[in-house]
Amino acid sequence: MRYLRILALVALCLAYTPSPAIAVTGYDSAYSGESAFVTIAPGETKAFQVFFSNTGTLTWAKATDTQVDLAACLADKVTCNAQDPADSTWNSGWLSSVRYATTTQATIAPGALATFAYNIKAPSDATASTHRFNGDLVVASSGERIHPQGYYQDATIEAIGSVPAPTPSPTPGSTPFPSAPPSQAPAPTPTPQNFTVAPWAYACGNTTYANPAVANDTPGTGGCPEGDTAGTATASFTGGALTMSKGGVLSNDLASGATIGGITSLTSASADSTGYCGAGAPRLSVITGSEAAPIYHAFGCSANNVAGHVTFDLSAAGDGYGNGGVTPTDTIVQIDFVFDEVGSGTLSNIMFNGMSQ
Secondary structure (H helix, E strand, O other): OHHHHHHHHHHHOOOOOOOOOOOEOOEOEEEEEEOOOEEOOOOOEEEEEEEEEEOOOOOEEOOOOOOEEEEEEOOOOOOEOOOOHHHHHHEEOOOEOOEEEEEOOOEEOOOOEEEEEEEEEOOOOOOOEEEEEEEEEEEOOOOOEOOOOOEEEEEEEOOOOOOOOOOOOOOOOOOOOOOOOOOOOOOOOOOOOOOEEEEEEEEOOEEEEOOOEEEEEOOOOOOOOOOOOOEEEEEEEEOOEEEEEEOOOOOOOEEEEEEEEOOOOOOOEEEEEEEOOOOOOOEEEEEEEOOOOEEEEEEOOHHHEEOOEEEOOOOHHHOOOOOOOOOOOOOEEEEEEEEOOOEEEEEEEEEEOOEEO
C-alpha cells in the first residue's frame, strides 16, 4: 500500500517540463494534473489519465474543426505527431499510432477542465524497464501544438520475482532490537486516532515520507531537468498543524503535502488556513473507485475559504477535476493534502467527517 501511495503521489504533483508557448489563435491550455505512474506486468493493460484546462477562447468540441487531441511526442519533447518506435507495441486502442486520445467530454468550454484517457498494454515479452509516454495537446485537424508543456507518464515493468519490500510505518518511540528487548513496564495503550497524517515531500519523481519531510529540485541531478530553477519543498505536522511549502518557481516538478490514513468514506472535510491559500494549493486530493480503476478529485483552498476557515465543497460543483465530486457511498482509495504552488501555508483544526484527529 505504501508503494501504491508513492506512485499515486507522483500523479498528484506536476510531472512536466516547461517549454515556451506556441501561439495557435484561439487555443491555449494549462496542465492540471494526471493519474499515477503505473507498475505493469508483461501482457497487462493499464490506464492513464491527464487533465488540461482550456485557457483559450475557443470551445473544444469532438468531431468538429475544434477537436483537440493528446498527441504522442518523441523523447526530445519537440517532435510531436510522431511515434517512438518502442511505443508501437504498447498501443491499446489509441486514436492512431501518433495520437493517444481525444477528450472524454463532448465539449470543453473556455475555463473548463478536459480529460484525456488512454490505455497501454505491455508487450508479452517485455523485460524489466521503465517506459515513458511523452505527449502534448494538438489541434486535431492541423496537428499544431497548442501550448507545449512536456507531459509524460511512466510505466515500469519490474524484474520477475522482484517484490517491493513493505516499509512499516514508524511508531514513535519504537527501537528495533537484534534480540529480545530488556524487560520494561508495558506501555499504556494509546487512544485510537480518527485518522492519521503522514507528511511527504516530492521532487522530480521521488517522494520522501518523513516528519519533517524535505525534497530538493536541483537542476540536472536526481532526475530534475536542467532547465528547472532550484527549489525546496517541505512538510511537517506538529501539534495538529500541517505546514507545507514550495520554493523556486511554479513550473518546477516539486510539491509537498500529507497522506491522510484511516478514512474509508467521506462526508465532509474542513480546516483552518493561514498563509498561502490559492486556487489549487493547498488542495484536498481524493481518489475514489478502486486501485485498478481510480477516479481523481480535487478541491481547492481559496474557493472554499471564508475568513480563514476552509470547508471543502465535495459536490460535483466543487470538484476541480470535473469527476462528479465525492459522495458518502464512494469508496475512498487515498486522500492527500497537496501543496504545489509557490509559497507556504498551514492547515490546522483539520477535520474529516466532523471529527478531529
